[in-house]
Amino acid sequence: MPATTPLPDVPGLPAGVTLENGEGGLPVLRVETARATGEVYLHGGQVTGWTPAGHAPVIWTSPRARFEPDAAIRGGIPLCFPWFGPGREPEMRPAHGFARLADFTLLEAREDDGDVALTLRLTDEDAAGLPGTDVWPFPFELTCQVRFGSTLRVAVTTRNTSAHVRSYEEAQHAYLAVQDVRDVRITGLDGAPYLDKVGTPGPHTQRGELTFAGETDRIYGSTSDVTVHDPGLGRRLTVTKQGSASTIVWSPWSAKAAAMADLGEEHWTGMVCVEPANVLHDGIVLEPGASHTTTVTYAVERS
Numbered sequence: 001m002p003a004t005t006p007l008p009d010v011p012g013l014p015a016g017v018t019l020e021n022g023e024g025g026l027p028v029l030r031v032e033t034a035r036a037t038g039e040v041y042l043h044g045g046q047v048t049g050w051t052p053a054g055h056a057p058v059i060w061t062s063p064r065a066r067f068e069p070d071a072a073i074r075g076g077i078p079l080c081f082p083w084f085g086p087g088r089e090p091e092m093r094p095a096h097g098f099a100r101l102a103d104f105t106l107l108e109a110r111e112d113d114g115d116v117a118l119t120l121r122l123t124d125e126d127a128a129g130l131p132g133t134d135v136w137p138f139p140f141e142l143t144c145q146v147r148f149g150s151t152l153r154v155a156v157t158t159r160n161t162s163a164h165v166r167s168y169e170e171a172q173h174a175y176l177a178v179q180d181v182r183d184v185r186i187t188g189l190d191g192a193p194y195l196d197k198v199g200t201p202g203p204h205t206q207r208g209e210l211t212f213a214g215e216t217d218r219i220y221g222s223t224s225d226v227t228v229h230d231p232g233l234g235r236r237l238t239v240t241k242q243g244s245a246s247t248i249v250w251s252p253w254s255a256k257a258a259a260m261a262d263l264g265e266e267h268w269t270g271m272v273c274v275e276p277a278n279v280l281h282d283g284i285v286l287e288p289g290a291s292h293t294t295t296v297t298y299a300v301e302r303s
């Protein structure tokens with residue numbers, strides 16, 4: 001039985017929003033309105049569910065995810081910061097930076113025109129002592145605004161609160177729910193250059209739509225919106241973005257999934273990651289006091 005994390009004091013919550021001890025006892029905000037259900041863990045500031053009314057779940061979280069203070073949650077929308085994957089320097093560990101291991105603070109929860117808008121924040125003080133903060137020991141403020149409605153909008157603003165120019169990478173590592181990734185097509189990347197993390201690194205150029213026939217792990221240089229066509233569920237998922245110059249697409253396929261204890265051989269077909277990001281030479285550079293916002297809107301429509 002995991003220890004239950006004491007629930008923080010929070011400002012008044014609007015109707016349809018609760019703060020509870022979720023999986024592993026970790027604090028979770030649960031949203032239930034006429035438009036959608038949704039879920040955000042303070043751990044990682046991580047959305048772990050969004051189901052708009054009349055649809056099957058759109059955001060996928062692994063049935064084997066670990067919900068533990070020192071682990072990253074497998075699934076949902078992990079926020080990768082201040083680096084992506086192995087980062088741009090050899091000593092950058094853990095993978096994807098430290099934000100997904102940190103506990104965010106809820107600043108505000110409000111009803112807004114029928115949607116629920118949540119604001120969470122993470123600062124260097126909150127993250128102090130986490131693995132990786134020794135590699136990137138700089139003052140910062142991340143503000144994550146999550147809006148649950150008939151669409152899901154996640155806007156992450158990074159502010160350089162230090163006295164020096166800073167650079168970082170970031171991603172919204174979204175796990176999207178699909179019937180079977182082997183039948184999925186992705187459009188919106190035609191003509192985009194990409195690095196292949198599985199085959200010959202490249203750079204390559206995407207020709208036409210992207211389909212999946214094996215492990216896929218690509219970093220696209222692209223500011224374009226992406227559509228995931230899912231014939232199995234009879235729907236299209238659109239990922240619309242502002243402030244993002246990279247898109248990562250990832251499917252671990254069977255062998256890699258089987259080797260990951262928090263994913264497993266039986267679940268990988270039901271997800272595909274589409275990750276709006278700013279990575280490698282598209283990493284963000286901020287002057288002291290400056291900020292950058294990446295806004296991503298997730299939507300679903302029947303096809």
Ligand SMILES: O=P(O)(O)OC[C@H]1O[C@H](O)[C@H](O)[C@@H](O)[C@@H]1O
Pocket residue numbers: 072085095096173197217218248249250273275
């Ligand atoms: O296992 P994680 O650290 O969560 O990373 C999961 C995946 O994230 C991204 O999609 C990367 O491009 C992949 O290379 C990586 O395997």
